Amino acid sequence: MTPYITEPSAWQESWDRQQEAYLPDREHRFAAMLDAVDAVTDGAPPRLLDLAGGTGTISLRTLHRHPDARVTLLDLDPALLALARASLAERATVVTADLARADWADALPYRDFDAVLTATALHWLPAERLAGLYAEIRDVLRPGGIVVNADHMPDDGLPELTKRLTAWARDRRDGRYAAGAALSWSDWWARAGADPTLAPLVAQRQEIYPTGHSPEWNPPVSWHLTALTAAGYTEVGTLWRGGSDAAVVAVR
Template sequence: MDPYIANPLAWQESWDRQQEAYLPDREHRIASMLDAVDAVVGDDAAPRVLDLAGGTGSISLRTLARFPSARMTLVDLDPALLAIAAASLGDRATIVTADLRRPDWRADLAPGTYDAVLTATALHWLPANRVADLYAEIHELLRPGGVFVNADHMPDDGLPGLSKRLVERADRRREQRYAAGVVLSWSAWWEHVAGDPALAPLVRRRFEIFPAGPHTEWTPPISWHVDTLRSAGFTEVGPLWRGGADAAVAGVC
């Protein structure tokens, strides 16, 4: 039985604020992703959208706000974040627990049926060879003309020095906000979640799944993603959005 989360929307807001400390332009990048969905579905009022590594459901909630009849599927492995997502989304989305580190993560998903697969700030914790394989697996899930968008830290190859300075600038500003108590850090947020009676057992399970933390912080330049998506079979590939050293790259089947 799923745990009863008394205040899922409050946890959603708390997660959003914590994430925005890392990503001040987070809403802009998600809006650009949804623009791409709008462009490929046309007059379809009920697009099929897969929220990959969807966590608490931030992308799913914004997709449903934009496309109220969207048929959402959210995939993640983190039990605590999935509990918040399930409580927030209710019957508006299908929740799938799956491990993207394994090729069988698609076992409960129908190939060739999704209009869009969206993911943000998540795949950087996978190693290079797994991301390359994952891009090919995502391609198989999309219908012809469907779109995949990955938004993450993707420096511009032509601006290595400036990208580094932009990241350092963002790090300094974030640490200043933490010091002033404006927003919770990643670790402080998890400490708060662990204090919730319903979520505490799930947090313990999460750290058993990710004993050293999930992140490898492997963040290649955007050219790597473009080349790898082309190799995975996407016919159109390119940057959809950029903000500093972050970008969203899109691939169309």
């Protein structure tokens, strides 16, 4: 039974503000991702998979652009999934699956997506598993469909500038926290854990991720392009870049 969450839009806004402290250009990457989806569907309502979709950020923006889109959101986190179900309110299919397992696609309602989009999520997977996931994503796309992964992906040719960009972003983020302009990741989860409805789900989350997922792993764009090419996609490239972040795209 899905718990009743008071003011899901407020929780979604709070999540967005917390995430924007890390990613000030977050909306720019989402717009670039959805523009690519429009390009491969000629603007028609897409069949879209929001992979590791969390609270439904990408799903909500897809449905705002295309109210008739067929959207599926997949995640494992029980607290974020509850927020996604409340925010999406039957406008999307929400499924639970573990991307660390090769059978995650068994949870999907179908396997003929126009696009698979994911943002700031797959850096929790180790290299071998992420490479395998790229191949598995290919199998749930229709011919000509795309996968876009936006995450922390440094430019190989700018190692020193990347360090400076990262430090500058960290200082800016710390300043926002100090001024109360945004919640930190840990503060947001502390508030969710104090909410009577979300608290049991946050406790379940801690059982699933006792160490907080796993150590982050942020390879450069070149690693992703090589892995996508090896997975059998016909075209691979960089769709968007902002500072030390990028979105890679591949076409089946």
